[in-house]
Amino acid sequence: MIRKERGAVALEFLVLFPMIISLIYAAGVYGVLFSWQVRMQIAVDRATASVMSLDRNTADDPKAKAEELAQVSMNEIVPDFIGNAAGACEADESQVTCKLAVALMESGCGGNDSSSSVASPRQLGFFGGFPPMPSCLEATAKVAY
Incomplete structure (x- = not known):
């Protein structure tokens, strides 16, 4: 009976190991993307918040x-x-x-020419199109002054 089960563990390892590695890879890629999105949103939030110190009555040209x-x-x-x-x-x-936008794919950010382009994690490694990712990361903030 033991003789028939030889290699079962190796076969399970062969089947499960690529799936486990791909899940770890996907978690890492999504972690980087979420980090980028948060950093972009913080940047635009702080930039718009800096306008709150403006006194419109003392500025010659408040808009500028x-x-x-x-x-x-x-x-x-x-x-x-x-x-x-x-x-x-x-x-x-x-x-x-x-507004900040980062194009993760060649298709860009919906025709927004002002977006910057970065090396996409999709182009890294041997997983091809895995995991599925957005074509663009955008962050926008508005403030009335």
């Missing part, structure tokens, strides 16, 4: 000053993987909007 405050703050805290965040913040007469 609000945009300048947000852009300076954005340039100081933008995550490393974004690169240059020039033009990420825009102001109109009543609010400031800051």
